[in-house]
Amino acid sequence: MGELVRFSVAVPEELLMQFDNLVARRGLAKNRSEVVRDLIRDALVDEEWDDPLQEIVGTLTIVFNHHASDLQGKLDQIQHAHHERIISAMHIHLDAHNCLEVIVLRGRSDEITKIAEGILGVKGVKHGRLTTTTTGRYL
Numbered sequence: 001m002g003e004l005v006r007f008s009v010a011v012p013e014e015l016l017m018q019f020d021n022l023v024a025r026r027g028l029a030k031n032r033s034e035v036v037r038d039l040i041r042d043a044l045v046d047e048e049w050d051d052p053l054q055e056i057v058g059t060l061t062i063v064f065n066h067h068a069s070d071l072q073g074k075l076d077q078i079q080h081a082h083h084e085r086i087i088s089a090m091h092i093h094l095d096a097h098n099c100l101e102v103i104v105l106r107g108r109s110d111e112i113t114k115i116a117e118g119i120l121g122v123k124g125v126k127h128g129r130l131t132t133t134t135t136g137r138y139l
């Protein structure tokens, strides 16, 4: 491990409280910094096994508030732009404000990852995760 570098992160108070609960569950040997390092490593490992030329099928699950300014419109626009890779989408109205969408994508790993990151990067998307599996084919 190289030299430790400090950086500051702004998070909503409630999210920090939930994170501290996670830190507590991981035991006395772990503090905030160590759990953040674990999470960063997990994220990097998840990306590593991806061979960019392999065909994958992925499900992207996102939660968002449909009242947020034209968020639904932006999400639809991205999905239409990639209609050849997005093979299905399911929209669930969770409550009066929140929606959950499950988007199924199929294509080359690097393309699917990029589309998913574009969707996750839309302002107002509260939470999201891409889960992938490979078809064993190369494109």
Ligand code: NI
Residues within 6 Å of the ligand: 066, 091, 092, 093, 094, 098, 099, 100
């Ligand atoms: Ni909805």
